[in-house]
Every structure is written in C-alpha cells, then in structure tokens.
Amino acid sequence: MVELAKRNSDKFIIGSEVYENGVATACFSLFKNKIENVRVFHGDVRILLNSFKYRSVDRLYILFPDPWMKKRHKSRRLLSSTNIEFFSKILKSKGAICIATDIEDYHSEIKETFSNLHQFKKLHISPKKKDLSFFLGVETKYEKKAIIKGVPPSYLVYKKV
Numbered sequence: 207m208v209e210l211a212k213r214n215s216d217k218f219i220i221g222s223e224v225y226e227n228g229v230a231t232a233c234f235s236l237f238k239n240k241i242e243n244v245r246v247f248h249g250d251v252r253i254l255l256n257s258f259k260y261r262s263v264d265r266l267y268i269l270f271p272d273p274w275m276k277k278r279h280k281s282r283r284l285l286s287s288t289n290i291e292f293f294s295k296i297l298k299s300k301g302a303i304c305i306a307t308d309i310e311d312y313h314s315e316i317k318e319t320f321s322n323l324h325q326f327k328k329l330h331i332s333p334k335k336k337d338l339s340f341f342l343g344v345e346t347k348y349e350k351k352a353i354i355k356g357v358p359p360s361y362l363v364y365k366k367v
C-alpha cells in the first residue's frame with residue numbers, strides 16, 4: 207500500500223485491515239514515508255465499501271486473501287460470488303479488481319466465479335506472469351513467503367466492462 211501510494215501520489219488510496227496491529231504497522235509506515243494520500247480503515251473491508259457510492263472506485267487490490275482451507279470454512283472466503291457482485295457495484299465502469307493468491311484451489315475457485323459474471327472481462331494472459339501495469343514490482347509479505355516456499359503466486363486482473 208505504501209509503495210502503491212508513493213507511485214500514485216495523484217490518487218487517493220484506502221486500505222482496510224481487521225487486526226489492530228496491522229492497522230498500526232500500516233499507519234506507522236505511512237507516517238515514516240510521509241505519505242498523505244492514504245487512509246486506513248480498521249475493520250472489515252465490506253463495511254468500508256458499503257459506505258461508498260456506486261461506481262466510485264477505480265481499482266480494488268485483494269492480495270493474498272485468507273484462504274480458509276478447511277472445507278467447512280470455505281464459505282468465509284472474501285472472493286465469494288456474493289462479495290464480488292458487491293465489489294462490482296462500487297467499481298467504476300472499466301475499473302479493475304487485481305487479485306493475487308498462492309493457493310491453487312482458491313485460484314481455481316476465483317476463475318470459476320468470474321467466468322460466471324458477465325460484467326467482468328479477464329485481462330491477465332498468464333496468471334503466473336505478474337502484469338506490472340497493475341501490480342507492483344515490490345512484493346507483499348505473503349507474496350515473499352510464497353516465493354520463499356517455492357510456490358509461484360497467481361496474479362489475476364478482471365476489468366468491469
């Protein structure tokens with residue numbers, strides 16, 4: 207988020223995190239880097255987005271969402287079809303959802319969900335190739351972990367048509 211803000215000083219960026227420690231770390235980093243075009247919401251991103259006007263957001267980044275691996279927990283995944291339909295409402299026309307995951311099963315589920323949503327067009331060609339016009343050259347914490355483990359992440363971009 208800090209790097210995204212540095213490279214897009216003309217854009218207004220909002221991050222969301224449920225854990226207080228994560229919010230504090232993010233805010234401290236923003237302060238150290240003298241970044242002023244970012245706000246951090248402490249809470250569920252769905253509550254944050256619920257307060258947004260329809261078609262007001264250019265891009266959503268969902269990077270390494272919690273995978274909820276146990277079968278009985280899979281319904282908790284953030285990238286469910288219900289949530290994606292909701293994200294679609296607050297995205298501008300031609301807005302994009304940029305996703306990264308290192309969980310193959312989640313990747314397949316995301317692809318399947320978007321293939322049933324007519325309002326999105328898949329932009330990525332190869333998920334294993336990181337498109338630097340959407341993603342940054344720097345790695346997030348979980349991206350680094352995946353790469354160290356030898357699991358190449360998948361990078362997906364869906365554009366609202």
Ligand SMILES: C[S@@+](CC[C@H](N)C(=O)[O-])C[C@H]1O[C@@H](n2cnc3c(N)ncnc32)[C@H](O)[C@@H]1O
Pocket residue numbers: 222223224225228249250251252269270271272284346347348349
């Ligand atoms: C696996 S970590 C990935 C963190 C970071 N994006 C990265 O790539 O290193 C997932 C993060 O999303 C947060 N999170 C999960 N569900 C959320 C929600 N509904 N709203 C906001 N944050 C959420 C978790 O607390 C956790 O910090």
